Amino acid sequence: MSENEHGNSGYDEWLDAIDEGDAYYLECPNGHGSLPPRRICPECGETNLEDTPLPETGDIDTYTVVHVATPSFADDAPYTTAIADFGPVRVTAMAPDDVDVGESVSLTVGESKTNGDRLLQFERF
Amino acid sequence: MTGVRIAGVGLTHFGKHPERTGRDLFAEASDSAFADAEVSRDDIEALYYGNFMGELAEHQGHQGPLMAEAAGVRAPATRYESACASSGVAIRQAVKDVRNGEADAILVGGAERMNNLGTAKTTEALAIAADDLYEVRAGMTFPGAYALMARAYFEQYGGSREDLAHIAVKNHENAVPNEHAQFQREIELEEALDAPMIAEPLGLFDACPITDGAAAVVLVSDEYAEEHDLYAPVSVTGTGQGGDRMALQGRDHLARSPAAEEAAEEAYAEAGIDGGDVDVAEVHDCFTIAEVLALEALDFYAPGEGIGAARRGETTRDGDRPVNLSGGLKAKGHPVGATGASQLVEMTRILRGDHPNSDAVPDATVGVTHNAGGTVASATVHVLEVEQ
Ligand SMILES: [Zn+2]
Numbered sequence: 001m002s003e004n005e006h007g008n009s010g011y012d013e014w015l016d017a018i019d020e021g022d023a024y025y026l027e028c029p030n031g032h033g034s035l036p037p038r039r040i041c042p043e044c045g046e047t048n049l050e051d052t053p054l055p056e057t058g059d060i061d062t063y064t065v066v067h068v069a070t071p072s073f074a075d076d077a078p079y080t081t082a083i084a085d086f087g088p089v090r091v092t093a094m095a096p097d098d099v100d101v102g103e104s105v106s107l108t109v110g111e112s113k114t115n116g117d118r119l120l121q122f123e124r125f
Numbered sequence: 126m127t128g129v130r131i132a133g134v135g136l137t138h139f140g141k142h143p144e145r146t147g148r149d150l151f152a153e154a155s156d157s158a159f160a161d162a163e164v165s166r167d168d169i170e171a172l173y174y175g176n177f178m179g180e181l182a183e184h185q186g187h188q189g190p191l192m193a194e195a196a197g198v199r200a201p202a203t204r205y206e207s208a209c210a211s212s213g214v215a216i217r218q219a220v221k222d223v224r225n226g227e228a229d230a231i232l233v234g235g236a237e238r239m240n241n242l243g244t245a246k247t248t249e250a251l252a253i254a255a256d257d258l259y260e261v262r263a264g265m266t267f268p269g270a271y272a273l274m275a276r277a278y279f280e281q282y283g284g285s286r287e288d289l290a291h292i293a294v295k296n297h298e299n300a301v302p303n304e305h306a307q308f309q310r311e312i313e314l315e316e317a318l319d320a321p322m323i324a325e326p327l328g329l330f331d332a333c334p335i336t337d338g339a340a341a342v343v344l345v346s347d348e349y350a351e352e353h354d355l356y357a358p359v360s361v362t363g364t365g366q367g368g369d370r371m372a373l374q375g376r377d378h379l380a381r382s383p384a385a386e387e388a389a390e391e392a393y394a395e396a397g398i399d400g401g402d403v404d405v406a407e408v409h410d411c412f413t414i415a416e417v418l419a420l421e422a423l424d425f426y427a428p429g430e431g432i433g434a435a436r437r438g439e440t441t442r443d444g445d446r447p448v449n450l451s452g453g454l455k456a457k458g459h460p461v462g463a464t465g466a467s468q469l470v471e472m473t474r475i476l477r478g479d480h481p482n483s484d485a486v487p488d489a490t491v492g493v494t495h496n497a498g499g500t501v502a503s504a505t506v507h508v509l510e511v512e513q
Contacts (some may be wrong), residue, residue, distance in 0.1 A: 035259065035374075062274070063272050063273070063276060063328075064269050064272035064276060064324045066264060066268075066269045066323075068268065069264070070245065070266060071245050071249055079264055079489060081269055081273070082273075083273060083373060083374050091259075092259055092260055092265060092373065092374045093263050094263055094264050096170065101280050119264070120263050121171065
């Protein structure tokens, strides 16, 4: 854990769930998807949000290879960060270095080479 | 509702001043704004001040009263923070208060001190404008976020790194005569294309530099200007602000900036103009792709058509509608909290005819400034007009 690591209720539990193969998103009664932690649907304001299984694969929308990193990722650089579309939600995560737009990926939890912090990762499906 | 006049404007040099405190920078900018305005400091009824990373860069919060003191102003003072749009939102508040008769004279501006941190720490500080849980922890940096938008733009509409490089070349050329600019030098297209990558597809010359600097503006009511017989030919006739989801992943569009579209619509409606009436613009080109998104949000181009504007010579100084005659954030520099106010400073001088690049638009009467926060989760647009 890095020195500035905060506990983040809702988010930390979400990472645990992904790690155990139970990735989920939040769905409101009107079918809007969002990611935890959240009490209120950002789209319509509904408050009864339900954990719903995240689709197993998403498609890469866009990616970048980051060469100039923050100190928290100094030993990881260069690395690839991408946004993938899972249908009801999009997710941002680190991705394989030769990933391309349109590729199918699944969501997993890895760790930073720099400080061992847990982070979201895409794997080729 | 009264009109809002720009009575005076001031800027420091934008560049590397790692030893200079934020308060020293703002003192200089406000002093030159007062000298330009011929408004007494005693008449100032409020200070609205933009700053983003003062806590991280110089261990200083609560900068409103500090900066009032630095500027020699005895008035209630408030800091506005909206990432890179911090002084854009400060200006908007000042414009509204003058309009509504809350005040006849307001000092508004901003400053940022960044170079004392070094590149890695500055990259970290700028990243807090993104969503910490969902973006920063996945390795997203500020350039990385714009790189994600650039790739999404290329995928959706087409365009190339060469199109982007033309924007950098244009803005560097514009900065040459601007004594306030960080880089008063031209660059070659090849030089931009061959530069090291920061976050692919964006290279070093697609990015604005790390900059220290301050900007200040004295705004007054029409009545005040008349009563004191001020030379204040430029008015703020429209102000708009828009918002979007914090994280890119939550947005409807990855290759457009709806927050800036909303801001432009609102500002244009207030001024009674549309994009076609704008003679000249200062837009938030923190990265070359950001200028493209701005041109489209301001309705100068349809989505997907702004990418070639600089290459085609339409936004260059000899084009139909020059953009970033100051040099833009790319070459003038981007002291984050000062940027929105600095755009107002540059545009006022361009429209008054006393900017080194005023000769590029000798008949201009309508100018627009566009200031974006983060990855355009917030944006302000202001319309400036020369009163007939
Ligand atoms: Zn909903």
